[in-house]
Amino acid sequence: MHRVAADPIDLLRTRTSAKWRRYEPDVLPLPVAEMDYPLAEPIAEALHAAIRRSDTGYNSGSLPVAEAFAGFAAARLGWEPDPARVTCTADVSMGIVEVLRRVVRPGEGVVIDPPIYPPFFDLVTEAGGVVVEVPLAGGIDEGWSLDLPGIEAAFAGGARAMVLCNPHNPVGLVHAREHLAALAELAERYGVTIVSDEVHGPLSQPESPYVPFLTVSDAAREHGVTVTAATKAFNLAGLKAAMILTASERGDAVRASFPYEVEWRMGQFGSIASVAAFRHGAYWLDGVLASIDDNRRLLVDLLADLLPGVRYRMPQASYLAWLDLSALGWGDDPAERALREARVALAPGPGFGREAGRGHARLNLACSPEVLSEAITRIADARERPTVVE
The missing domain is CATH 3.90.1150.10 (Aspartate Aminotransferase, domain 1)
Structure with missing residues (x-):
């Protein structure tokens, strides 16, 4: 290799x-x-070519990135997302906030599972929610997993959403398919939305491939919204492009409710670089x-x-x-x-x-x-x- x-x-x-x-x-x-x-050479060349043609205007919409990602996901991730069910925006954090704003009312609980990417605490409150901490089960010695009983208790107590980190930052955990399916069943039982941050997914090692949440079950597709990007896998964070993906009419309604500015926030260079990354990286x-x-x-x-x-x-x-x-x-x-x-x-x-x-x-x-x-x-x-x- x-x-x-x-x-x-x-x-x-x-x-x-x-x-x-x-x-x-x-x-x-x-x-x-x-x-x-x-930087990957195909990405660098795509950006240089954009500069040479002065291609520095507004992005042309979500479809170019969505179609490129669909091919990448099918080839590498065992996932066939529908490009028509993708709305792009500037970054994953922004996408999470926009989804949460539409699925929780001010003051409602949102589950996160520490140790967790620090901005998650702020993203929940920015969206008007209240953080409900359900720490990961296990630890360094035995490995980590979702605390499903703890998550169920939080849902039963009134939490209306969960921000899932899949794979999990900072511990590098690839959630087991059966655990994700069980989480989706809980979401269905309690009417909860799972917002799955999957930006680290393409960085899973070959012996432990990550499982996209929207692929695990009908319940996951009904109650899940995935937010992801090329930014972590291809080191493009400064170029500003991310995707919000759904796989059900319920999820589609969330995307349809976004202000049109959500999509306009994606950077032109972020779009160009993401397409090059997914197609040639x-x-x-x-x-x-x-x-x-x-x-x-x-x-x-x-x-x-x-x-x-x-x-x-x-x-x-x-x-x-x-x-x-x-x-x-x-x-x-x-x-x-x-x-x-x-x-x-x-x-x-x-x-x-x-x-x-x-x-x-x-x-x-x-x-x-x-x-x-x-x-x-x-x-x-x-x-x-x-x-x-x-």
Whole structure:
């Protein structure tokens, strides 16, 4: 299997995105979900061609992206979404909010399952809902799963929607088909809408392919709305394009109720890049997945050698590693000390849920093996030094 090599660190530091401008130059930045790999050549060429023809106007609508994604999904994901049942918008978070605004009334509960992508907490409240936390069952040692009894109790208690992370960020869990089907049955029983964020789906490893929620059952198609994009798999977050997909008349009614501006928010370059990614980016993506696989395995060895008390379970999907750093004795937010004393930036665990994230941090694996090794070495060295008192 071919690999895609990360760009050299000196070149990466010339980037102007959040990952490379948020910290001082001596910091290794591994918190933000951006890849260090060069852009796929078919995407780069499509964008250069757009510039050459001054193709910088408004996007032409959802259909070009929807049709390209339908082909990609059929070839790689075992899913045949209907392009006519897709509405594009700027990004996944925006899509989640727009759906929630139409399926929950102000003050109604929306389930999320920590540890979870931190913006989910804000997206629920932005839409007028109230966060209902049902943490994942299990843990690093035995693996995670949906807490179906806890979710049912929340639905029975009046929660009207759930934002599902499928695959799950930050733990890299690929939800089992039977668990998704059981969740869909609960949604049907209680009249709940499942808003499934599937942006990490194309980043599942070959031995653990993710299951699109809308494929698991009639109940899932009736009560599910999926929001996804090319942005994570192809490193296009700054170009602004995402899709909201439905598979039933109930779901279609949600999309039909959107203001027309929802679709206009998609960026023209996001549309162009997404089409190129879905049509021509598969070879590049396979190489990226192989490189991520190397790094997720390398991290096992690095932790065993340098930080044997730190707990980690290899993610089945995504390029994010969820680390239990409690053994370091660095408090509830070990990322703070990692940044101050090791000059390694991690995503702070408590942001993923106050209880579920305590003592944890998230690390980005989409980097070179050398950067990953240097980061763990720095943290190990900092552990041995006396605490810096400011």
